[in-house]
Amino acid sequence: xxxxxxxxxxxxxxxxxxxxxxxxxxxxxxxxxxxxxxxxxxxxxxxxxxxxxxxxxxxxxxxxxxxxxxxxxxxxxxxxxxxxxxxxxxxxxxxxxxxxxxxxxxxxxxxxxxxxxxxxxxxxxxxxxxxxxxxxxxxxxxxxxxxxxxxxxxxxxxxxxxxxxxxxxxxxxxxxxxxxxxxxxxxxxxxxxxxxxxxxxxxxxxxxxxxxxxxxxxxxxxxxxxxxxxxxxxxxxxxxxxxxxxxxxxxxxxxxxxxxxxxxxxxxxxxxxxxxxxxxxxxxxxxxxxxxxxxxxxxxxxxxxxxxxxxxxxxxxxxxxxxxxxxxxxxxxxxxxxxxxxxxxxxxxxxxxxxxxxxxxxxxxxxxxxxxxxxxxxxxxxxxxxxxxxxxxxxxxxxxxxxx
Numbered sequence: 001x002x003x004x005x006x007x008x009x010x011x012x013x014x015x016x017x018x019x020x021x022x023x024x025x026x027x028x029x030x031x032x033x034x035x036x037x038x039x040x041x042x043x044x045x046x047x048x049x050x051x052x053x054x055x056x057x058x059x060x061x062x063x064x065x066x067x068x069x070x071x072x073x074x075x076x077x078x079x080x081x082x083x084x085x086x087x088x089x090x091x092x093x094x095x096x097x098x099x100x101x102x103x104x105x106x107x108x109x110x111x112x113x114x115x116x117x118x119x120x121x122x123x124x125x126x127x128x129x130x131x132x133x134x135x136x137x138x139x140x141x142x143x144x145x146x147x148x149x150x151x152x153x154x155x156x157x158x159x160x161x162x163x164x165x166x167x168x169x170x171x172x173x174x175x176x177x178x179x180x181x182x183x184x185x186x187x188x189x190x191x192x193x194x195x196x197x198x199x200x201x202x203x204x205x206x207x208x209x210x211x212x213x214x215x216x217x218x219x220x221x222x223x224x225x226x227x228x229x230x231x232x233x234x235x236x237x238x239x240x241x242x243x244x245x246x247x248x249x250x251x252x253x254x255x256x257x258x259x260x261x262x263x264x265x266x267x268x269x270x271x272x273x274x275x276x277x278x279x280x281x282x283x284x285x286x287x288x289x290x291x292x293x294x295x296x297x298x299x300x301x302x303x304x305x306x307x308x309x310x311x312x313x314x315x316x317x318x319x320x321x322x323x324x325x326x327x328x329x330x331x332x333x334x335x336x337x338x339x340x341x342x343x344x345x346x347x348x349x350x351x352x353x354x355x356x357x358x359x360x361x362x363x364x365x366x367x368x369x370x371x372x373x374x375x376x377x378x379x380x381x382x383x384x385x386x387x388x389x390x391x392x393x394x395x396x397x398x399x400x401x402x403x404x
Contacts, residue, residue, distance in 0.1 A: 001030065001279065001362075006322040008360060011386045015281055015320045018391065019358050022382055024283045025300035027369055029064060029394075031387040033277040038071045041269060044247035048258055050265040051117075053097050055232050056082040058270025058366040059278075061383055063394035065089040068273065074117070076232070076268035080107040087114060097229065097266060099146070099194070108133055112141060118266075120144040120194045120229065123170060124178055127188065134187035144192030144229055147175050147217065172217060179223050190223065192266070196231025200271065202243055204250040211257045218261055228263045230254070234272035238314050238363050245272075271366040278365030280305055280381070281320070284357045285336065293330035293346070296353060301335025302342040303378050305364055306371040309341040317344065319351050320358035327352040333359075337376050369395075374403055 008015045053074040074095025075086035099120040121127045134141045282300040307313035331350045335342040379398035
């Protein structure tokens with residue numbers, strides 16, 4: 001994505017032309033960036049050949065998942081809906097990991113019937129329920145145990161998942177109780193130790209600390225896990241000041257860990273695969289002047305992109321047509337929804353804007369449309385996949401009649 005002759009392009013297509021043909025707001029995804037992200041991720045960890053399971057929660061577009069599947073990735077799912085979606089996209093159940101803290105009996109039965117690779121359990125009660133279902137089916141079920149390593153991911157508090165106060169996983173004491181109780185079970189095979197400490201992690205040090213915790217715990221038991229699921233959480237730079245996660249250092253830390261523990265590695269990346277491939281194209285409806293700033297009222301809103309309202313996430317906003325004239329006013333970019341939290345960002349020294357101008361909100365490929373809603377009875381945007389000069393509609397814009 002770049003400017004050519006002051007016009008913003010995604011791949012080789014002008015965003016102004018996209019808006020003219022398909023309207024706004026519109027989610028647009030770069031196939032080239034998707035391909036590069038997957039290639040980079042695979043190459044960074046190829047020395048130990050991990051099973052890479054794309055986190056479906058990050059982007060639930062069926063056609064985009066079909067493209068991801070073509071690169072050999074499996075899926076990480078956290079609900080029966082996500083599991084059905086992954087299977088519909090053609091992902092082999094033997095490459096699907098079913099995670100989540102609150103799987104229902106129906107979801108567990110469905111996962112077992114579909115033959116998923118692994119069910120990651122997060123409590124003793126859940127394992128007991130899996131065992132009960134396995135007995136009824138007279139089958140031995142392979143599961144993982146999610147450990148809470150009490151590791152600070154150094155990320156936004158609302159997306160930290162590996163500290164002791166978080167609801168995810170079991171503590172060390174419960175972990176050993178589960179191993180001792182179920183290691184001789186006729187219906188449960190403890191196949192994997194699983195962890196996931198958070199999301200949008202840009203420093204490899206929390207991962208290094210997490211590996212040290214796992215190492216200490218494994219050294220306390222003679223139980224051998226065939227797989228270690230390290231989760232995902234690898235972040236992307238949303239801001240120019242953000243540093244990229246050092247994959248090389250993370251990979252070296254894992255290789256060092258594997259010298260002692262001969263397990264296979266599972267990853268569950270989402271944001272690192274699709275985060276930077278997406279933009280949200282929007283039009284300025286009105287410019288509302290106040291004493292201290294100008295409100296730039298867009299035709300997109302928090303129902304289309306929830307992250308800023310949900311946990312204060314930052315996204316760059318860029319003009320579709322670049323001009324040299326800067327505004328002397330502070331611009332606050334907001335949506336039309338009747339909530340004060342329907343706000344994207346506040347920017348000083350943005351270029352001067354007029355009503356009907358176009359802007360793009362950047363890096364919305366992850367947790368954009370998958371977190372969207374119909375709040376205020378607003379229809380969801382169209383989704384487009386851009387392949388060089390080709391524009392493919394991968395999900396049509398909703399119509400109001402769909403909501404009635």
